[in-house]
Amino acid sequence: xxxxxQNPRHLVRRRGQEARLRCSPMKGHSHVYWxxxxxxxxLKFMVYLQKENIIDESGMPKERFSAEFPKEGPSILRxxxxxxxxxxxxxxxxxxxxxxxxxxxxxxxxxxxxx
Amino acid sequence: xxxxxxxxxxxxxxxxxxxxxKCTYSDSASNYFPWYKQExxxxxxxxxxxxxxxxxxxxxxxxxxLNKTAKHFSLHITETQPEDSAVYFCAASGGNTPLxxxxxxxxxxxA
Numbered sequence: 001x002x003x004x005x006q007n008p009r010h011l012v013r014r015r016g017q018e019a020r021l022r023c024s025p026m027k028g029h030s031h032v033y034w035x036x037x038x039x040x041x042x043l044k045f046m047v048y049l050q051k052e053n054i055i056d057e058s059g060m061p062k063e064r065f066s067a068e069f070p071k072e073g074p075s076i077l078r079x080x081x082x083x084x085x086x087x088x089x090x091x092x093x094x095x096x097x098x099x100x101x102x103x104x105x106x107x108x109x110x111x112x113x114x115x
Numbered sequence: 116x117x118x119x120x121x122x123x124x125x126x127x128x129x130x131x132x133x134x135x136x137k138c139t140y141s142d143s144a145s146n147y148f149p150w151y152k153q154e155x156x157x158x159x160x161x162x163x164x165x166x167x168x169x170x171x172x173x174x175x176x177x178x179x180x181l182n183k184t185a186k187h188f189s190l191h192i193t194e195t196q197p198e199d200s201a202v203y204f205c206a207a208s209g210g211n212t213p214l215x216x217x218x219x220x221x222x223x224x225x226a
Contacts, residue, residue, distance in 0.1 A: 041219075
């Protein structure tokens with residue numbers, strides 16, 4: 001069991017470019033969560049997805065950010081026209097079921113640096 | 116929505132002493148309370164969790180207690196070791212909701 005896989009581990013983008021972050025959940029897990037972590041800070045919830053469905057996107061900025069979890073392939077977090085304030089570690093977690101039913105396990109994160 | 120408060124933000128203990136981290140939550144519907152440990156530059160790792168039908172759970176040197184009436188839960192680490200030094204996060208969720216995290220506690224164990 002390879003665990004939650006995120007790539008790339010490190011991503012450098014110039015202001016205005018697009019950043020695309022990928023997350024493959026653990027085998028058997030159908031729920032994916034994205035969190036953002038600024039240096040020396042906690043984990044801020046962004047979005048909760050199941051296959052082909054966005055369940056909760058209350059933590060997503062209204063503009064430039066989008067997420068998907070297609071029927072086939074990894075979950076994608078996309079940030080368009082990146083700005084310096086987007087620099088952070090983005091963690092993906094997966095669970096076999098939502099909320100109370102399953103533990104959430106984290107990937108190693110993607111560290112985005114906007115220059 | 117759920118709001119989780121965590122205290123203290125930093126904690127220093129002598130090796131061998133105990134460490135206690137406390138969290139409160141706001142949503143009475145929350146019923147799952149995990150704790151994660153995050154070492155510098157690494158992913159958060161689940162170390163212990165508790166569900167609302169249990170008041171206490173122990174795993175070797177780590178224990179978690181839950182008071183549903185007061186809406187608070189705590190992490191206890193006994194006989195601390197230098198490798199326990201890390202940032203610890205509590206979290207809460209209920210039903211089909213995602214985990215909401217506290218802001219973390221930076222634990223330093225001094226040898």
